[in-house]
Amino acid sequence: MPQNSQPPAPTPVEQKGRASRRRFLAGVGGAVAGTAAGAVTMPNISRAQTVTMRFQSTWPARDIFHEFAGDYARTVNDLAGGRLRLDMLPSGAVVGPLQLQDAVASGALDGGHGVTAYWYNKHPAFSLFGTPPSLGWKASHMLGWIKYGGGQALYDELVQQVLRLNLVGFLSGPMPSQPLGWFNREITGPDDLQGLRYRTVGLAADLYREMGVAVTIMGAGDIVPALDRGLLDGAEFNNPTSDKALGFQDVTKTYMVGSYHQSAEMFEIIFNRTRYDSLAPELRTILRVAAESCSADMSWKVMDRYSRDLAALREAGVTVVKTPDSVLSAQLAAWDKVIAAKSTDPFFKKVLDSQKDWARRVLGFENEYEVRTDLAYQHFFG
Numbered sequence: 001m002p003q004n005s006q007p008p009a010p011t012p013v014e015q016k017g018r019a020s021r022r023r024f025l026a027g028v029g030g031a032v033a034g035t036a037a038g039a040v041t042m043p044n045i046s047r048a049q050t051v052t053m054r055f056q057s058t059w060p061a062r063d064i065f066h067e068f069a070g071d072y073a074r075t076v077n078d079l080a081g082g083r084l085r086l087d088m089l090p091s092g093a094v095v096g097p098l099q100l101q102d103a104v105a106s107g108a109l110d111g112g113h114g115v116t117a118y119w120y121n122k123h124p125a126f127s128l129f130g131t132p133p134s135l136g137w138k139a140s141h142m143l144g145w146i147k148y149g150g151g152q153a154l155y156d157e158l159v160q161q162v163l164r165l166n167l168v169g170f171l172s173g174p175m176p177s178q179p180l181g182w183f184n185r186e187i188t189g190p191d192d193l194q195g196l197r198y199r200t201v202g203l204a205a206d207l208y209r210e211m212g213v214a215v216t217i218m219g220a221g222d223i224v225p226a227l228d229r230g231l232l233d234g235a236e237f238n239n240p241t242s243d244k245a246l247g248f249q250d251v252t253k254t255y256m257v258g259s260y261h262q263s264a265e266m267f268e269i270i271f272n273r274t275r276y277d278s279l280a281p282e283l284r285t286i287l288r289v290a291a292e293s294c295s296a297d298m299s300w301k302v303m304d305r306y307s308r309d310l311a312a313l314r315e316a317g318v319t320v321v322k323t324p325d326s327v328l329s330a331q332l333a334a335w336d337k338v339i340a341a342k343s344t345d346p347f348f349k350k351v352l353d354s355q356k357d358w359a360r361r362v363l364g365f366e367n368e369y370e371v372r373t374d375l376a377y378q379h380f381f382g
Helices: 012-041 064-080 097-106 124-129 139-148 151-162 203-210 220-228 240-246 273-277 281-315 325-342 346-369 374-381
Strands: 051-057 084-089 111-114 167-174 181-183 197-199 214-216 254-257 266-272 319-322
Touching: 051 064, 064 084, 064 111, 064 240, 064 266, 064 281, 097 111, 097 167, 097 266, 124 151, 124 203, 124 346, 139 151, 139 167, 139 266, 139 346, 151 167, 151 346, 167 273, 167 281, 203 214, 203 325, 220 240, 240 281, 266 273, 266 281, 273 281, 281 319, 325 346
Parallel strands: 051 084, 051 111, 197 214, 254 319
Antiparallel strands: 111 266, 167 266, 181 254
16 A cells, blocks of 8 residues: 555445444443452352351360360361351360260260360270370370371271260370379389379379279369368379469479370360261361361470479479389389280270380381480580
8 A cells, every 4th residue: 555545434334343343342341340340349258157166175264274275266266267166165164074075975065175084984995095005105206196107097986986976086285294293292112102092094093003002083173172181192183384273282392293104195176076067178177277286386385384384383392303213114014014904905905006006116216316305405404
């Protein structure tokens, strides 16, 4: 086309086609704009009502264990973003600590936080998931068994197949080795335990009976009053922070630390299975993942709180004494007898054999591979 020439005028047919295209593009633009406006005014979020579940601990409100339970409930509530809420209750709000499992299974409560040793009377293997024999492991090793050594499947088998309980449960929160306990006088050897009226729970009760101890099982809130009234000569609960809150230091000043009776304990979080199964899949995932998250956080929190409160107990006049090796050796010998007696139950033996296989391999690796920590501690801190 020459540089100064003009294009020919559009024909009537071309003019009609261009008008149609303009109307089409205007309609598309309006639809896109309307969609964008809708995205702003109607965000794509769930508008389901909040599901509220009553969740009780087995611990007094002032105990750090109840705080751990509250940490779990708060984590679930935060992750659920308003779709699910755990209504946190202390021990006794609905039932006592030793009735929690029955209350959750029946639906009187939707869930709860406790320890498996409390259900020892239902089946001795329950205690293997909370207070197992001292195989040289710590609770963190045992949680590894739960997660990667087949422990969770065995727990589920016990709860849902062996006992047919309407429950779902997660193991969480590794506890440090428990103390031998609080006594009216220092325990210098195994003979000092003969005939001693003493509180403990779970398999530890069988262990101490084997050692000649007169064992009493009771909930946390009853221990210190029993010591104060002379109904007990000694007792253990769990740790410096809990023991301090319960007031052990007000009735006795001798605190024996280090024991093989409960050296690998953890918490149990349970839910009514019917209620749990009714939740949306993502909410069930939140309940499980929150247990793992809080397990890690708890392990760090106890480093801070337990060390501070042991120092506070010393400042309050408590004498802290390491349990003598003779008592520890007697405990291990007693464990041999307890294990042999309980292993006549096929399921108990099945769980214990699995735990031994894990501990033998994992602790064997760790003992060979890891460097000593006590030598370095002595070098820097004396």
